[in-house]
Amino acid sequence: MKKSVIVLGSTGSIGKSALLSIKNNKNFTIKLLSSNKNIKKLFEQAKKFNVKNVIIEDKKKYEKYKNKFDKNKINLHYSINSIQKIINTKVDFCVNSISGIDGLEPTIKLIPLTKNILIANKETIICAWEIINKKIIKHKTNFIPIDSEHFSIWKLIENEKQTNINKVILTASGGPFLNKSKKKLSNIKPKFALKHPNWKMGKKISIDSSNMMNKILEYIEAKKIFNLRNNQIDILIHPLSFVHAVVFFNNDLIKFLAHETKMTIPISNALNGGNKKNNINFSNSLKKILNLKFYVPSKSKFPLLKLLDLIPEKSSYFETILITLNDGLVKKYLDDEINYISLEKNLTNLIKKPYLTKFYKLKPSNIYDIRKMISITNAYLEKNYKYY
Numbered sequence: 001m002k003k004s005v006i007v008l009g010s011t012g013s014i015g016k017s018a019l020l021s022i023k024n025n026k027n028f029t030i031k032l033l034s035s036n037k038n039i040k041k042l043f044e045q046a047k048k049f050n051v052k053n054v055i056i057e058d059k060k061k062y063e064k065y066k067n068k069f070d071k072n073k074i075n076l077h078y079s080i081n082s083i084q085k086i087i088n089t090k091v092d093f094c095v096n097s098i099s100g101i102d103g104l105e106p107t108i109k110l111i112p113l114t115k116n117i118l119i120a121n122k123e124t125i126i127c128a129w130e131i132i133n134k135k136i137i138k139h140k141t142n143f144i145p146i147d148s149e150h151f152s153i154w155k156l157i158e159n160e161k162q163t164n165i166n167k168v169i170l171t172a173s174g175g176p177f178l179n180k181s182k183k184k185l186s187n188i189k190p191k192f193a194l195k196h197p198n199w200k201m202g203k204k205i206s207i208d209s210s211n212m213m214n215k216i217l218e219y220i221e222a223k224k225i226f227n228l229r230n231n232q233i234d235i236l237i238h239p240l241s242f243v244h245a246v247v248f249f250n251n252d253l254i255k256f257l258a259h260e261t262k263m264t265i266p267i268s269n270a271l272n273g274g275n276k277k278n279n280i281n282f283s284n285s286l287k288k289i290l291n292l293k294f295y296v297p298s299k300s301k302f303p304l305l306k307l308l309d310l311i312p313e314k315s316s317y318f319e320t321i322l323i324t325l326n327d328g329l330v331k332k333y334l335d336d337e338i339n340y341i342s343l344e345k346n347l348t349n350l351i352k353k354p355y356l357t358k359f360y361k362l363k364p365s366n367i368y369d370i371r372k373m374i375s376i377t378n379a380y381l382e383k384n385y386k387y388y
Contacts, residue, residue, distance in 0.1 A: 014097030017263035151266035152245035152257035169246035171238035
């Protein structure tokens with residue numbers, strides 16, 4: 001019997017990788033695709049994969065293109081709120097690749113409708129893991145992280161007792177400025193910060209990777225997903241981006257997981273081997289294994305790593321505030337409103353302001369609490385950011 005799949009955010013980089021992972025595999029049927037506003041690509045994907053139901057979040061485009069989709073026997077729906085009318089029985093897999101905090105509400109809506117939910121959206125997990133986890137348990141839905149680092153940890157600790165995990169190492173490439181002097185970064189243009197040495201990613205995550213913010217977010221994500229303490233997680237720079245995670249166990253075993261820099265690899269394996277074609281270049285992989293190198297990252301080189309010392313052991317509004325500040329500052333950098341150093345200085349300064357720290361002893365109860373804190377933080381950011 002064919003396995004049914006939903007791909008939310010199918011026109012983004014993770015969504016495209018998900019579709020590529022099940023391309024030409026007759027064991028899968030795609031029940032639904034969605035996009036924020038890329039109607040052209042959504043139409044192409046629906047035609048290519050013979051998908052009968054698609055969702056667009058842009059109302060004007062929904063109204064403009066609905067007839068075109070109807071003529072091609074594709075049902076175009078407006079808004080993720082319509083999903084429960086489309087899906088009336090649990091699908092086998094849902095890949096939620098909607099980027100940023102926008103992926104939170106769809107995650108909550110999809111959990112009851114799928115047997116397995118695959119998420120690469122770190123913002124959603126960081127801000128609302130406890131809310132998501134309660135929903136997962138209630139609806140007996142399996143959760144599989146597909147971000148390369150967290151998928152690797154998930155595989156490495158599979159069938160292991162929680163008490164046997166000693167230390168988890170997240171690896172980072174060091175980004176495009178690993179070997180660049182700090183003095184030369186103040187006026188670095190976004191086009192250079194976007195040039196990740198190993199991965200092809202969206203703009204936001206590429207900027208986060210250049211200054212190690214992405215690794216800080218992955219640190220919090222790993223802490224939540226795998227129920228780890230702060231002192232159980234470390235970060236190492238691994239320029240090859242070949243080893244994605246290392247786990248030290250209390251029985252003296254050390255395991256690591258390695259694969260090429262292709263998101264199709266964790267996604268395919270999460271989909272029970274969606275794309276079974278063997279693409280391993282053995283000689284190339286062996287060469288990388290023989291040249292494995294790891295370095296302890298410098299906080300003077302990557303000052304945002306100082307944020308690791310501020311992360312509370314227990315969940316609070318800290319995570320939502322951190323993500324909101326970073327999202328806003330990255331946008332300002334990409335829009336040329338602040339420079340690269342201003343991004344880092346604003347974030348490290350604002351996160352310690354008493355106006356915000358008073359919320360670190362409180363935690364959200366639902367997604368509405370999270371939305372309210374996002375609004376509060378954005379308003380504070382607009383009044384208090386500086387151009388250094």
